[in-house]
Amino acid sequence: MDWEKELKKMKVCDFDELPGPKSKEELEEMKMPFEEYCKKAFDVGNEFVKPDALKGIRWLSTTMYIFTPHSVTNLAELGAECIKIEMPRMGDPMRHTSPFNEAYLYPLHDTRPMSGTGLGFTNANSNEYYITLDYHVPEAKRLYYNLVKMSDGLTECYRHGTFDRWKQGYRDLMEINPRFIYVWGGGFGYGPKIFGGSYDILGQAHAGLASVTGAHEDFGGHATKASNWCIDWYSGSQITTAILAALYYRNKTGLGTMIEFSQVQAATRC
Template sequence: MDAENYFDWTEKLFDPENVFAKPEALKGIRVLELCTRVFGPVTADLLADLGAEVIKIELPGVGDLMRYVAPRGFFYKNISPAFTHMNHNKYHVAIDIRKPKGAELLKQLVARSDVLVENFRPGTMDRWGVGYRQLKEVNPRLVYQANSGFGQWSAYRDRPSYDATSQAMSGFSATTGFPGRPPLKIGIWIGDYTGALFATLGILAALYARNKTGSGQMIDVSQGESLIRIQDWTWLLWSLFGKERRRVGNVDVAMVPSGVFRAKDGFVAVSAVDDGSFQGLCDAMEADDFRDDEELESLSGRLQDENREKIYERLSRWVAACTVRQVEEAGRRYGFSAQRVASARDHYEDEHLRFRKAVWEFEDPLYGPVVEYGPGPKLSETPGRMRWIAKPVGFHNDHVFRNLLGLDPETIRVLTDEGIVGTWADRIGAKPPDDWDGHRGRVF
């Protein structure tokens, strides 16, 4: 079978236009999310992408405080873009679990669920009487995911943490930046998203273990420790040689050449790490002296300080004389890696990403046409999918309370009057679009 046939075969196998005709990998798994901000909601979001039924439980009224974090103050139809992208496919209910009747409602949901995700300060849920110690008595099969900045026990457990905190604690900031300049914070919330990936991995492992043992368990994931886990060779450099990893700016000191460089009309990443691709780069730059230099024939030679510096100096000058497109085309012609530094607009307009549903345009039942990033892993037989984006506080109360818990309308009314359950406050970030008719997007 030749290469072209393989690509045709994989395109048909994954067929992005046939996603909704296939089953979902995590269908039948019910997840309760009691989270705020980013770390916890993203964990549940990743599970929802793959078909888990996620019920997001917020406090009545204002709900998750992330609802009010709006990039540059922008809200779309009363919802924050920062909130929508981590709350796909979720059912939104509002319960005050701090009150006894609210805690009892939560326990009723726990009895019918597989996973609970929370990211309160360590010990908070336990203090409210709904921590793992109490909930495992309600449902011994429960997988309880506890996300926090520094872990559920030991000296740092009570410290508050945000993404910048985790980047500092983990050493990420120490290795990010330019020589002689202060440490830098990476632009995205990498601590939250990396922690969420490890939490999701832990949940899937615990569900698999439950199939064998019949019992659930508690999982403790630290935001900072998750970033430490992906610090590649940083620790080894210290433990074996007593040396700290240096900040080196936009280039790599372990894989040479590899970095981001300024072209005439933008920036482009160039990597030519293996010997063959480096020779191709030399041909593209017409650098005969490099191609014939025995010291540069192997990666070990190119890693030497003097050689590394002269390679990066020559490469920077060559890229600066080219357009981004010229560098990309040279990469394809000569066999080295070259890719423009993409913007959000580039992603939005990229036909490759849209065809693969990495950028997913769909019709939300409440907000209308939206464009979101799609699920990361592409599963051929049980693919993930985007069904809807985040909803107002308590938007699915009736669906969950009536259909799942069997509560009658009068009971729901009494609980609402007592402040045990509720919906949104009249506030941008919490409420529906101004033109909402009271029915559009509801699930009954």
């Protein structure tokens, strides 16, 4: 290839054709007072505006704490309409964690407060709608089924088999909505500990991640949890990726699917 001829063919961009101010005077005219910038950036009328990437997708979240809620709030950040279904009276236990929801702020309670919302909950469940349903009440169960009919998928984290016993698991919901995408997030996946509950520190320990953190035993150290809830956040992000793949698969085939994921799976990939 004759590079000199190719370079001559290339158009050199003229400075005047570039976007933006061309002089100091034009730059001064484009400057905006900070107060006006804030009003524009945080327009009160646009607080519910979302990106268009997942516009039109409705997702149900029957999740708790951080692991599975994070996977749903990622969808909400991308524009999906997400409805979180919480337990009656108490709600998601993550609501009752610090900061700003410490027990000493509620002296009438001996244990965790049953009201208020800590920042941990809002961080893991942002940009969603919140409702409560008692699945043992027939009217609530009918409402749950109606939501499934008009939704694209659901993420849940109850003990394995719980939703099947309540007639609201994958097999039951696929009869209602064949295009439905069902996600179950557990601690250990299908195996000897499938019925066991889990949270971040257990996921780190069982996957071996905690064994490579902290001081060596020769120096008096021991296995140590990573400083933050890394397995919760990382697992949630991986579930979001799987959901996006399932949505793409459904667009091609018209079929829903079930996704199973565990914290231990995520920890082995950290």
